[in-house]
Amino acid sequence: MTDALERQYQVLLTASPLQRVGAFALAALAKVGHLEQLTAEQFKTATTTMTRHLLATADVAKAADAGGFWLSASYMLWPNSKINPTARGKQSPAERRELITLWRAMPDAADWPGVPCSYCDRPACKWFGKVDIPLGASSEHRNTTAPGHEGTPLCYPCVASLWAFPYGAQLSGGRAAAIHSWDDVFLAPVTRMAVQRTLAAAQAPVQKTKPGSYPRELAVLSAVRAYGERVHAGVELIVLSNSNKEQFLRTQEMSQPVAEWLRSTTIKTDRRAGYQALVTTQAAKAVPGEAFLAKRAFGDPTAILFRTTAYLLDRVSAKGGIPVEATGLAPLVYSYCIEVLNMDEKDVARIGDLARRLAALLGQDSRPGPFGGFMRANAKGGNLYGWFRSQSVEWLLKTRPAGMPRTLLPVEDYRLLFDDDRAWSHRRLLVFSVMEALVEAGWEPKGSAEELEDIADAAANLADDDTN
Known part of the structure; x- marks a missing residue:
């Protein structure tokens, strides 16, 4: 040979x-x-x-x-x-x-x-x-091929x-x-x-079954989560048809950070424990949570954070209180922001500190109004800067927990929320972090039916901003 x-x-x-x-x-x-x-x-x-x-x-x-x-x-x-x-x-x-x-x-x-x-x-x-x-x-000779080439x-x-x-x-x-x-x-x-x-x-045997939602994207998510080693490159989903009836090609890519983070939800204890809760937050009326998680992992990774916050706000809207799931989701949300959305770890820590200050402020009043005001200020039509300006006065007047600074919103935190390319994502992370901090503090809103309905409406409006 x-x-x-x-x-x-x-x-x-x-x-x-x-x-x-x-x-x-x-x-x-x-x-x-x-x-x-x-x-x-x-x-x-x-x-x-x-x-x-x-x-x-x-x-x-x-x-x-x-x-x-x-x-x-x-x-x-x-x-x-x-x-x-x-x-x-x-x-x-x-x-x-x-x-x-x-x-x-x-x-x-x-x-x-x-x-x-x-x-x-x-x-x-x-x-x-x-x-x-x-x-x-x-394979036949075409006028776009070189002479003598037949394919x-x-x-x-x-x-x-x-x-x-x-x-x-x-x-x-x-x-x-x-x-x-x-x-x-x-x-x-x-x-x-x-x-x-x-x-x-x-x-x-040949069987005709109706596929579920986003089955191909879900298959990629399952393959990534089942993989035992570190993923070193992005993962592509290639869908094609070469038939005479349909010439079709579509390629989507799940970036390497998303793929590796999803894999980590099977190997890291704190993330594995919260994964099903995360899946629940991603569901829509006709789409199971894991299928929508897979779809967003390809098309819009930021939407995973937004949808998680929107789900918790929906629960606030339905029950008037903050769901305890917020604490179980925390390891997933914070790691996702750092490892996938590329937020600086120090910035995430600063937002967490700010959230604890806000929880300390809001938690001094059992009435639902102050928390509802915070949610309305974070909506797309809200005035979050104006809300912080008024609450900074309250922060100075009210009794602060030991060890907390006199300044409610330092310059560095202001820049994260109002003068940064990721400002909107930072604000959504702040909403999540405040809910987590309030749950950890054991805060529950108390008030009249009208007041509880008001907090429900504020949560529903904010959730609508982020629901895809």
Whole structure:
């Protein structure tokens, strides 16, 4: 075997996320622990396994029939390929098997195009297009290609990786959803688990079930939280369809800080204890909390903090008192602000100190009015600066707990709340911290029904500001 030919059985990782997922899927199909352990013989075994799965569809009349998993998937992955040609109904099972075998075989070296692979620069074995490359261009000559080029040149390991990509994805709803990361140590086991699920799904009876809310984002959250090592890169969710009916590609990224923080909620005791409470805060009327947490972790991480505060305010609105969950959520909220929202640890500490001063001030009056005023001042139409100006006088006149300073709002705290790029997030953290401090102090509002209703209205209005 020549060196060039031998390299056609060696899988390399490239800059293509789809090829990378497929490369690790090949390793999983070959049942090796790591891609570096994949030998030429094991690579051949993996490609033979994939071809065998396609050949099994030769006796299947329709994609919905038993054993039609890969035939059904092929319309989304490889439209108009040898597994699903227009004339398939007129072909015999033997003809189908012959065409599939030829399609997936490595071309003879004499027929190689003599150009480098577009992915890895090794000698390409053939021109390829949409039939083999998800969302690729046609393999026919187009006026946007160089003369003599009939598509995209790929070596056999790279195109085999693209063939293996669906094994490392979830195939449902006419789309393929895969988890990708530039952290290879993370990607390997996540892809291995995906391959196991795909192989199981291919053997299971066809079932039509209605998916829950944000199932793909939730799958990423679950994979991150189940991972046993530190996550060193962001985690991408790639959803695509290569069908003739729908050309679709959407990529979302969960940043590395979000992913690592979510993972920490399974390994750090104080965070693990409060995780279910956090999940509860994220729920909407028709969306379970963990699903919405997953969605926000991709699209709007700041909303997780805002929604947590809004949930507690909703509880205040419903019951008139501050829910005790505020204290259990504290380790999660403070760590999230520092590790994900990139707040300075000293700034978070300053907000905590300010919250304790405010709790000491508000807690001297059991009437709900003062706390309601604090909430109204924090609303989007409120005047928080004016509220602090008046309360600073109260702070000087009333008895302060021992050790607390005479100044209610120092200059440094003023800057955090009114003159900082994260001012709005700092204010929401302050609302949470004040509720936590009041719970720890054992404060409960007491007053007439009208006064309690007033505090409920103030909490509801503030919660509406932050509800997505």
